[in-house]
Amino acid sequence: MAHNNFEERRAELLAALDPSRRNEFQRLVALLRPADLAAIAASVDEETRLRLIATLDEETAARVVEELDVEGQQELLSRLPEARAKAVLAEMSPDDLADLVGELPEAHRQRVLELLPPDDAQHVRHLLVYPERSAGGIMTPEFVSLRRTMTAQGAIEFLRTVAPEAETVYYLYVTDEARRLVGVVSLRQLITANSEQRIEDIMSRRVISVPAAMDQEEVARLFRKYDFLALPVVNDDNVLLGVVTVDDVMDVLSEEASEDIQLLGGAEPIEEPYFSASIGSLVRKRIGWLFVLFFAQSFTGTIMAAYEAELSAVIALAFFIPLLIDTAGNAGSQAASLVLRSMTLGQVRFADVTRVIGREFVVGAILGVGMAVLAFLRARAMGEPAQLGYTVASAIFVVIIVAATVGGALPLITKRLRLDPAVASGPVITTIADGLGLIIYFQLARLIMGI
Amino acid sequence: MAHNNFEERRAELLAALDPSRRNEFQRLVALLRPADLAAIAASVDEETRLRLIATLDEETAARVVEELDVEGQQELLSRLPEARAKAVLAEMSPDDLADLVGELPEAHRQRVLELLPPDDAQHVRHLLVYPERSAGGIMTPEFVSLRRTMTAQGAIEFLRTVAPEAETVYYLYVTDEARRLVGVVSLRQLITANSEQRIEDIMSRRVISVPAAMDQEEVARLFRKYDFLALPVVNDDNVLLGVVTVDDVMDVLSEEASEDIQLLGGAEPIEEPYFSASIGSLVRKRIGWLFVLFFAQSFTGTIMAAYEAELSAVIALAFFIPLLIDTAGNAGSQAASLVLRSMTLGQVRFADVTRVIGREFVVGAILGVGMAVLAFLRARAMGEPAQLGYTVASAIFVVIIVAATVGGALPLITKRLRLDPAVASGPVITTIADGLGLIIYFQLARLIMGI
Numbered sequence: 001m002a003h004n005n006f007e008e009r010r011a012e013l014l015a016a017l018d019p020s021r022r023n024e025f026q027r028l029v030a031l032l033r034p035a036d037l038a039a040i041a042a043s044v045d046e047e048t049r050l051r052l053i054a055t056l057d058e059e060t061a062a063r064v065v066e067e068l069d070v071e072g073q074q075e076l077l078s079r080l081p082e083a084r085a086k087a088v089l090a091e092m093s094p095d096d097l098a099d100l101v102g103e104l105p106e107a108h109r110q111r112v113l114e115l116l117p118p119d120d121a122q123h124v125r126h127l128l129v130y131p132e133r134s135a136g137g138i139m140t141p142e143f144v145s146l147r148r149t150m151t152a153q154g155a156i157e158f159l160r161t162v163a164p165e166a167e168t169v170y171y172l173y174v175t176d177e178a179r180r181l182v183g184v185v186s187l188r189q190l191i192t193a194n195s196e197q198r199i200e201d202i203m204s205r206r207v208i209s210v211p212a213a214m215d216q217e218e219v220a221r222l223f224r225k226y227d228f229l230a231l232p233v234v235n236d237d238n239v240l241l242g243v244v245t246v247d248d249v250m251d252v253l254s255e256e257a258s259e260d261i262q263l264l265g266g267a268e269p270i271e272e273p274y275f276s277a278s279i280g281s282l283v284r285k286r287i288g289w290l291f292v293l294f295f296a297q298s299f300t301g302t303i304m305a306a307y308e309a310e311l312s313a314v315i316a317l318a319f320f321i322p323l324l325i326d327t328a329g330n331a332g333s334q335a336a337s338l339v340l341r342s343m344t345l346g347q348v349r350f351a352d353v354t355r356v357i358g359r360e361f362v363v364g365a366i367l368g369v370g371m372a373v374l375a376f377l378r379a380r381a382m383g384e385p386a387q388l389g390y391t392v393a394s395a396i397f398v399v400i401i402v403a404a405t406v407g408g409a410l411p412l413i414t415k416r417l418r419l420d421p422a423v424a425s426g427p428v429i430t431t432i433a434d435g436l437g438l439i440i441y442f443q444l445a446r447l448i449m450g451i
Numbered sequence: 452m453a454h455n456n457f458e459e460r461r462a463e464l465l466a467a468l469d470p471s472r473r474n475e476f477q478r479l480v481a482l483l484r485p486a487d488l489a490a491i492a493a494s495v496d497e498e499t500r501l502r503l504i505a506t507l508d509e510e511t512a513a514r515v516v517e518e519l520d521v522e523g524q525q526e527l528l529s530r531l532p533e534a535r536a537k538a539v540l541a542e543m544s545p546d547d548l549a550d551l552v553g554e555l556p557e558a559h560r561q562r563v564l565e566l567l568p569p570d571d572a573q574h575v576r577h578l579l580v581y582p583e584r585s586a587g588g589i590m591t592p593e594f595v596s597l598r599r600t601m602t603a604q605g606a607i608e609f610l611r612t613v614a615p616e617a618e619t620v621y622y623l624y625v626t627d628e629a630r631r632l633v634g635v636v637s638l639r640q641l642i643t644a645n646s647e648q649r650i651e652d653i654m655s656r657r658v659i660s661v662p663a664a665m666d667q668e669e670v671a672r673l674f675r676k677y678d679f680l681a682l683p684v685v686n687d688d689n690v691l692l693g694v695v696t697v698d699d700v701m702d703v704l705s706e707e708a709s710e711d712i713q714l715l716g717g718a719e720p721i722e723e724p725y726f727s728a729s730i731g732s733l734v735r736k737r738i739g740w741l742f743v744l745f746f747a748q749s750f751t752g753t754i755m756a757a758y759e760a761e762l763s764a765v766i767a768l769a770f771f772i773p774l775l776i777d778t779a780g781n782a783g784s785q786a787a788s789l790v791l792r793s794m795t796l797g798q799v800r801f802a803d804v805t806r807v808i809g810r811e812f813v814v815g816a817i818l819g820v821g822m823a824v825l826a827f828l829r830a831r832a833m834g835e836p837a838q839l840g841y842t843v844a845s846a847i848f849v850v851i852i853v854a855a856t857v858g859g860a861l862p863l864i865t866k867r868l869r870l871d872p873a874v875a876s877g878p879v880i881t882t883i884a885d886g887l888g889l890i891i892y893f894q895l896a897r898l899i900m901g902i
Contacts, residue, residue, distance in 0.1 A: 017467070031657065035676045128506050147469040160643050169620050170638070187621070192611045206482065224705060227484045227698035229621070229680060239482055246697050247678035255703065256674060257708035258792050258873060264715050266781045267790025267877070274793035275806070284816045286785045290818060293781050293823070298829050300773035311766055322751035322776055328782075329715045330744050330878055334737045337716025341709050342725035355726070363733045370738060371745060378749050382756060415589055425716070427781055434773055 038067030062091030095140045098127035136212030139233045139242030148200035152193040209234045223249045263422035307442040328399040328433035336425035337405030364404030368397040395441040403433040489518030513542030549578035587663030590684045590693030599651035603644040676698045714873035737818045758893040779850040779884035786858030787876035811835040816857030819848040854884040
């Protein structure tokens with residue numbers, strides 16, 4: 001929907017919230033999708049949001065609540081009358097319910113679980129077992145499975161009765177008596193098959209499944225590689241537990257990219273939209289890293305103080321320090337962000353670390369020669385003596401090689417240490433490059449200029 | 452497929468490439484998916500790859516070639532015997548063909564188009580009209596459309612005959628006599644409908660379509676918002692031109708995130724996998740930005756030289772320069788990467804620029820107070836006089852506010868100027884923060900220390 005169109009609809013809908021205009025309200029709701037209604041709900045104040053949700057029918061209300069973030073869901077549900085909250089919860093899908101309940105403090109969980117229909121509560125309890133960012137954590141436990149002895153026609157009849165309930169029916173998984181996964185049929189294969197053919201004769205046995213414990217990034221990688229719309233999740237005995245759908249995976253891709261970008265920028269990722277996050281939350285997400293980096297970087301002062309004699313002798317040495325450490329930081333983050341991204345895409349693994357260092361050494365050396373020439377010319381253009389020019393140039397050369405190799409290796413090493421490689425690829429590599437850069441610079445100054 | 456499993460299959464398949472083992476080869480191919488075969492093809496030398504593709508049946512060969520990157524496709528097809536290349540091209544899907552042909556130099560295009568079946572050549576010519584990164588550029592022109600007067604049963608019969616050819620049949624678009632889009636039916640609705648119901652009574656008229664010129668990032672945003680599996684692409688007269696499918700959109704999301712991360716790291720994005728890129732290509736992608744930033748950052752030398760008198764008077768002023776410019780850079784890139792990501796997610800637009808600046812000013816001021824206290828303590832701990840401590844602290848305070856507000860506004864402004872905001876959020880903000888930081892620092896030194 002075009003943006004202007006949306007703004008118009010929003011205004012009309014809010015104007016029709018008045019009880020006397022119920023028919024007009026229903027007409028407008030029918031024109032909007034849950035995501036649009038959720039966007040409208042998120043854009044208004046709390047009172048209006050509450051009235052909006054209270055005026056919608058229960059199923060639409062559930063779809064809209066599902067689109068809100070977990071904080072928004074909690075807020076809203078806690079303020080609805082209990083009967084209404086119960087009705088909306090009953091219409092929500094188990095995976096969204098599990099995300100909601102999972103974020104609640106232990107004490108509140110039981111209360112919410114008691115509001116749910118027994119079946120849903122059971123589903124949610126099962127889902128809560130899996131880590132939030134695993135295949136089990138993002139799967140839906142509501143899926144359609146077929147028996148291999150069904151006919152194509154029989155399967156279609158079966159779908160007619162159950163499909164409106166299931167979240168995904170484009171791939172149909174086939175299970176045996178023990179609910180073990182034995183094959184997959186696409187809805188497309190089903191309708192193009194002969195109506196009397198048995199499922200086991202149509203199904204593909206080459207079905208790829210993932211264990212419930214698999215990390216969500218790994219799951220996303222499989223979706224991208226094989227262009228799946230859904231992937232079945234199994235336990236150690238190959239029993240089908242649930243299905244991960246492509247829309248959840250898009251959220252994963254987007255979430256992980258968001259996190260990487262914010263960590264590269266040197267801040268803890270925020271989960272809410274920018275304008276929904278409070279000033280306090282923005283400050284909290286940033287101050288930690290700012291402090292840590294400040295402490296780490298404050299050693300540059302110690303290093304500089306250690307070379308006070310050299311600095312006093314040739315004050316012009318100081319002029320090139322920002323340029324030197326910036327260039328080192330740039331060379332380091334180029335290598336780190338490239339390797340980070342290649343890791344996310346599954347192209348580079350820890351086993352490749354020596355190959356990465358080798359490549360980055362060569363790339364760094366070539367870049368270093370080019371930049372060293374520039375640095376020399378720059379120093380001479382500022383009217384500095386040739387000896388200072390040689391010092392700056394050779395420091396730039398060495399520092400770029402060091403920064404590129406360390407920058408290339410660091411994301412792989414941090415991942416190996418089970419830390420987040422994005423953190424290492426952002427300000428951490430800059431900090432390391434700064435410290436090493438200063439030491440190399442002053443040591444070379446001593447050597448070349450004899451101070 | 453587990454990694455070890457894959458390595459094993461790969462070794463078996465390559466061992467079975469010998470003409471005398473054709474049966475074994477066919478058996479192994481049947482166990483693998485095109486994406487696996489493509490991964491194997493990408494991992495071997497050129498001769499083996501050629502033999503592998505030559506040994507596969509034409510349809511499987513086409514699926515494997517589709518999974519390779521465009522460069523790999525060109526290389527391979529140019530070395531296959533013409534008859535074989537023609538047969539493989541005939542099996543490839545039009546959108547992959549268009550990507551392939553689009554990358555060829557003008558002179559070669561005609562030759563490749565002549566190798567294609569006339570229908571495909573026509574499709575490809577149509578697709579080449581659209582920019583590579585638009586809805587038109589990523590859509591497939593092969594889709595199934597229904598007439599509204601068909602019955603559900605009639606539509607299913609129709610699908611039986613055409614579906615195996617079409618890339619996507621989970622959403623069926625309904626068109627009128629002039630091929631204008633009038634509705635959409637999901638395959639699920641179709642099979643759960645009464646067999647005599649007419650399509651126009653089942654279909655949803657609330658169909659969201661996108662213009663062919665829409666940027667692919669915007670298309671991806673709609674997929675994420677509405678959890679679509681496919682979206683129809685129309686021209687100005689609402690005539691249905693093609694369909695964008697969710698697997699293409701996952702590639703878009705991943706590609707855009709890759710680019711953002713590499714640009715944040717201060718390098719032109721590489722498109723090939725890390726180890727496939729030549730050293731020359733790695734150098735070329737990085738040296739441009741390294742040069743540009745070097746020139747921009749070399750003004751820090753000019754600034755420092757302008758304050759030589761102050762530096763000579765209080766050599767300790769230099770000790771805090773790396774710390775000051777690093778902290779400024781950190782505060783700036785925190786704000787910039789957060790705003791960049793919020794823009795990608797569609798949460799923040801140019802119209803919000805003053806609100807962003809307002810928020811960042813407040814956040815910067817709070818962070819600045821905290822960091823200023825630390826900076827003062829750090830200076831005193833190094834044994835510097837209180838006056839130098841006040842200078843460093845107040846410079847840190849001012850610089851963090853400036854960096855946060857400029858960092859927050861810059862991605863919005865660069866986007867407005869139709870430049871890539873990711874570039875501005877990486878090293879550019881650091882460079883700006885450095886220059887401003889130094890000037891603020893020395894001016895405050897003059898003021899506070901009276902030098």
